[in-house]
Amino acid sequence: MQTINVILSGGVGSRLWPLSRKSQPKQYLPVFDGETLFQNTVRRNAEFCGQAMVVGNCDNFELSRKDLTSAGVEGYVEIIEACPRNTAAAIAFAAFAASPEDILFVTPSDHLITSGLAYHTAVERGIQLAKEGYIVTFGLKPTKPETGFGYIEAAGEEVKGFREKPNLETAEAFVKSGNFFWNSGMFCFQAGVYLEELKAFEPEVYAASLTAFESAEEGKLDFGLSMQIPSISVDYAVMEKTKKIKVVPSSFSWSDMGSFESIYEHFKKQGHTVDSNGNMVIGTNLHTEFLGLKNTLLIQTPDAILILNKENAQDVKKVFERLEKEKPELVD
Numbered sequence: 001m002q003t004i005n006v007i008l009s010g011g012v013g014s015r016l017w018p019l020s021r022k023s024q025p026k027q028y029l030p031v032f033d034g035e036t037l038f039q040n041t042v043r044r045n046a047e048f049c050g051q052a053m054v055v056g057n058c059d060n061f062e063l064s065r066k067d068l069t070s071a072g073v074e075g076y077v078e079i080i081e082a083c084p085r086n087t088a089a090a091i092a093f094a095a096f097a098a099s100p101e102d103i104l105f106v107t108p109s110d111h112l113i114t115s116g117l118a119y120h121t122a123v124e125r126g127i128q129l130a131k132e133g134y135i136v137t138f139g140l141k142p143t144k145p146e147t148g149f150g151y152i153e154a155a156g157e158e159v160k161g162f163r164e165k166p167n168l169e170t171a172e173a174f175v176k177s178g179n180f181f182w183n184s185g186m187f188c189f190q191a192g193v194y195l196e197e198l199k200a201f202e203p204e205v206y207a208a209s210l211t212a213f214e215s216a217e218e219g220k221l222d223f224g225l226s227m228q229i230p231s232i233s234v235d236y237a238v239m240e241k242t243k244k245i246k247v248v249p250s251s252f253s254w255s256d257m258g259s260f261e262s263i264y265e266h267f268k269k270q271g272h273t274v275d276s277n278g279n280m281v282i283g284t285n286l287h288t289e290f291l292g293l294k295n296t297l298l299i300q301t302p303d304a305i306l307i308l309n310k311e312n313a314q315d316v317k318k319v320f321e322r323l324e325k326e327k328p329e330l331v332d
Contacts, residue, residue, distance in 0.1 A: 001099070001101045001102060001103065001131075002050045002051060002099075002102055002103070002332075003048055003049045003050060003102070003103040003105060003127060004049055004050070004051045004052070004053050004077075004094070004098055004103065004104055004105065005041075005042070005045040005046075005048070005049035005051070005052050005053065005105050005107060006053045006055060006091065006094040006104045006105065006106040006107070006110060007038070007040060007041055007042065007052060007053065007055070007105065007107060007108075007109045007110050007124070008055055008087065008090055008091075008107070009027055009052045009054055009055065009056040009057075009060065009108075009109040009110075010055065010056055010057045010060075010081055010082075010084055011025055011026075011027070011108075011109075011110060011157070012025045013025045013027070013258075014316070014317045014320035015258055015259045015260070015313065015314065015316045015317045016257075016258075016259070016260065016263065016316070016318060017304075017306065017316055017320045017323070018299060018301045018303070018304035018305075018306055018330070019031075019209075019282070019283070019299060019301065020140070020242065021331060021332060022059055022112070022299055022331055022332050023240075023291075023332055025060060025063075025110070026110050026257060027041075027109040027110035028060065028067060032112065034143075034214070034323070036067055037109060037110045037111065037112060037257060038063075038064065038067045038109045038110070039067050039071045039094045039142070040112070040113070041107055041108075041109050041110075041113075042067070042068065042073055043071060044113060044115045044119075045105060045107060045123075046073075047120075048090070048124070048127065048168055049105055049254075051075065051076065051077065052068070052076040052077070052079040052266075053071060053076065053078075053079070053094050053097065053098070053104075054068070054076060054077070054078050054079070054083065054109075054221045055079045055081065055090045055093055055094055056078070056079075056080060057080065057081045057082075057083070057084060058080055058081065058082055058083075058220070059181060060272060061078065061080045062172050065076070065078075065254075065297030067105065069276070070108060070197070072252060077219075078219045079094065079097060079216075079219055079221070080219050080220045080221065081093075081221055081226065082220070082221045082222060082223040082226040083223060083226050083227060083230070085209075085229045085231050086231040086232050086233050086234075087233050087234040087235075088198065088202060088232045088233060088234045088236075088237035088238065089193065089205055089208075089209045089212075089229045089231075089232075090204050091106055091187075091234055092194075092195065092205065092206065092209040092210075093209060093212075093213050093221070094106070094191070094307050095191040095192075095194050095195045096191075096195070096209070096210060096213045096214075097200075097213070098191040099191065099192075100190065100191055100192025100195075100205060101129045101173075101190055101191070101192060102190065102191045103127055103131065103188065103189070103190055103191075104130075104187075104188065104190070104191050104194065104302060105123065105126070105127065105186075105187075105188050106186065106187040106188065106234060107185075107186050107270065108185050108186070108256070109206055110256070110257055110258075111113060111184075111185070111186075111255065111256050111257060112254070112255045112256075112257050112262075112266060113193040113252060113253065113254050113255075114253035114254075116252065118250065118251050118252035118253075119250075119252040119257065121124055122138060122248050122250040122252060124190075125248050126186075126188035126248045127188055128236060129157070129246050130188040130189045130190055131190075131204050133193055133244065134189065134193075134244050134246040135187070135189045135193060135194065135238065135239065135242050135244045135245050136187060136188040136189060136246050136247070136248060137159070137183065137184070137186070137187055137239060137245065137246075137247050137248075138186040138187070138188075138248050138250050139152040139153065139154055139181025139182065139183065139245070139247045139248070139249050139250060140182040140183045140184050140250050140251070140252075140254050140331075141181060141249065141250065141251045142174070142175050142180065142181065142258055144175070145168060145171035145172040145174070145175045146182065147166060147167060147168055147171050148258065148259060148261075148313075148314055149165060149183060149256070150163060150164055150165055150182075150183040150235070151163040151166065151171075151174050151180045151181065151182060151183060151264045152180065152181045152182075152247055153179060153180050153215055153322055154179055154180075154181060154247045154249060155179060156249070157246045157247055157248065157249070158246070158247075159245045159246065159247050160179075162183065162235060162239065162240050163180070168316045171258075172292060181247065181249060181250075182254075183235070184250070184254060184256075185256070187234065187239075191240060193244065194238065197238045197241075197242045197244065198237060198238055201237060201238060201242070202230070202232060202237045202238075203287060204230050205229060205230050205237060208225070208229040208230070209227045209229050211225055211228070212226050212228070212229060227320075231326055232235060259313035259314055259316070260297050260299070260308060260310065260313040260316060261310050261311070261313035262313075263282070263307075264280055264310055267280065267282070268280070275290060275295065277290060277294040277295070277296075278294055278295040278296075278310070279293055279294070279295065279296045279297070279298075280296075280297050280298075281297075281298045281300075282297060282298070282299045282300070283299050283300040283301055284298075284300040286300075293309075294309075295309060295310040295311065296308070296309055296310070297309075297310060298320075303330065304330055306319070
């Protein structure tokens with residue numbers, strides 16, 4: 001038995017356009033003290049895990065290799081997806097590549113986490129529960145009524161239910177109740193236990209994922225076989241159905257870095273310039289003045305400028321999706 005850090009790195013970071021592109025998603029942007037979020041993830045989890053296993057896609061696996069090399073990581077396992085089929089399948093590939101008794105500590109590659117005692121305690125507890133045969137998720141104590149995250153209702157380590165991204169009023173009620181946690185998207189379980197549950201609840205996903213995995217060449221999956229896999233998240237496929245679920249209530253510093261609101265908060269803490277009305281400029285040293293605007297971000301890249309109110313950060317994905325159809329060269 002060994003503990004493997006399964007690093008999911010297939011996302012494109014559409015809510016962080018124009019900084020994040022298909023050719024360089026947010027997890028590979030070296031804007032976090034000179035390191036990328038991907039590198040931070042690998043380093044942070046090396047103390048718990050004897051091996052790293054990267055599940056990425058055909059567009060970004062070379063970026064992962066570059067980051068791993070510069071971080072001095074060798075001997076990692078690589079699974080290259082031909083096309084995005086969501087997290088249930090991505091984790092299944094990792095589980096097929098491991099031994100049934102191996103512990104998989106599954107983490108996204110694009111989260112910003114402070115590694116310290118709180119993180120260490122939570123991960124160690126998750127690994128212990130996984131060794132006992134549980135499917136473990138990590139719930140973060142909410143610091144504000146966030147509408148961009150899913151929530152876990154819990155009583156201690158017992159999961160009472162999962163909730164979709166709420167509206168503001170519901171989110172405020174969740175925070176006030178004290179027994180709701182942000183769904184971190186981090187999981188821990190034995191590879192064999194996950195596959196048993198996936199096979200029981202989503203046999204099509206299991207079978208099609210196995211076929212694609214067994215036909216892979218040098219870690220690269222076949223496109224045609226991959227397209228036969230139903231696209232479903234691990235939350236819907238397993239977490240919300242299994243009776244083996246446990247949650248580790250956690251209080252470590254965490255951000256999914258999933259929007260310009262979270263980027264704004266992080267940069268502000270790091271001392272990035274913000275004017276008296278809460279406006280921020282990212283990506284240019286040109287002198288910029290904001291008139292009649294509050295909590296506004298201006299993001300500049302060589303080929304694009306985005307101006308948005310911080311509260312509209314979740315809507316950047318809509319811009320990305322429109323440009324994908326109208327001007328694909330701006331998102332590639």
